[in-house]
Amino acid sequence: MDKLFFDLRPTHNPNRWYMPLTNDVCVGPPGNMFMFGGVGLASAIAALQGTTGRPLVWATAQYLSYAKPPSVVDLDVWTPVAGKYNTQARVIGHVGDGEIFTVNAALGERPSELSQQWLEMPHAPRPEDCDLAMHWRGTGEGLHSRIEVRMAKGRYGEDRIGNPEPDGRSLLWIRPRENIAIDAPMLAVMADFVPSGVGNALGANAGGNSLDNTIRIRRIVPTEWVLADIRIHGVHGGFAHGAMHLFAQDGELMATASQSLIVRIRETKDQR
Template sequence: MTREAMSDPRIDRDQQVVRERGSGPRMSRLGLTPTSDAHRWHVHVHDQVATSTGALHGGCGFGAAVEAMVATIGRPLVWATAQFVAHAAVGTVLDLEVNPVVQGYRVTQARASIAHGGHEVLTAVGTFGTREFPIEHTWVRPPDVPAPSDCPPHERGREVLLDAWQGRTALGRFPEELDGRPGSGRSAAWYRLPEGRRMVGPGDLAVLGDFLLLDLSDAVGHRVTGNSLDNTLRMGIPAATEWVLVDTQVSLLARGFGSVQAHLWSDDGVLLGIAAQTMIVRSVGSDGRPIRTTKRYA
């Protein structure tokens, strides 16, 4: 199906409104800039979207993909998942293309790909739209944890990205408290939106959903690290907040892979979204570096 055949005046009108947000602070923080083609974007890999190793942070790449799809399609995100297949270094400018696949009266299915020099870095798929239904209810509840002001801050590290979110431990152990004994698998941390209180966007939640590796060490009982293989985000109820509580449950660690899920709560208890992640897990050596048994993939 061609783009022309899928053109829909209901979407085209909204698309222009949403696309005008492409120069906003949230987009800029993700390194996302529009081009003259409504379906093509650029992703600038700068320090604020990079890990301590100088590569694109998976959650930021995923966040750029979902924000670009929302802006291009003109409908809110329902669900999206991303697969990471390659690294991208700081200073790189990546190409992002959005491809609406099926466009219905209320729901659009779409794909997005991020590439560099023709080589794929990330692929995302998602569903976009909204529907009216008489029932809206949240059955899960946030954990009973102290307010952000009463929680100890995370230790500042080498990542500009993490420092910008001002993480605070609400439930669980700090790295220096790990004694080799496994934890419960349940932990929680507050993160402050870099721009302060505002409506939370899917890009924000995509980034936060990739912080779950930080909670895996508490579950295992000693420091571990790793790489994301995929991220999934299911949107909840739109709300404004200053802080987001990432309520994490480590479900499984088997065959060297970890499976983790998190409920993402506003500071007044609104379920903003649900994130899930699969990751390669590695132990950390005495020098603080990950212990690798094979060559790092390209």
């Protein structure tokens, strides 16, 4: 298994894994940090692939509660159906007796020479030609300190305030700052940047708490950067719905993602 963005560990039971939580996989204000939702989905994907020995096709997470450091998240893998080419499975992530997330997934690969994509990568300046996007909280700890984000379209952080994006769309170049391969778990972490698009669309210091997160893997290729094409479809009743397309630098569509979230309008540092 390649180096992961998080500290997932096996046990003597091939269907049980565990992940000690540290601040560097969490978000939130100092003293009240919690596990980034994408880390929950990503750790479940890594556990699923480790248990089944098969690559991910799709996975969807439902977030039920929060896990806070320094707790330990246990991940139990269930594989009720395992066929010749694909496995239907699920993961329950919990801290003690408290369920934190549930992930349903399919894994496998069928012999086929067909490989084609119709969705084209949008035009975007190169990552090195884009401004570095700083997280609105501006702290040097937590998950956001480990991921580099460059803005190719739209606005990020406090720069969003008063500048709504008319089409609700943003383009982010994303990469881990550490030497971590771009694989299905890492794409799942990146997919949870959909909420950042809400603030861009509204022109506010806004984001939210994910209710769910779904990722569908097409084809993963070697790449240093991932272009995240984020589209916020709409906001109503305190909830937002959005999607993301994840492209390699050469234009290969690697994955698609979508989620719903509770919209939060946050105070800025100047308002405190």
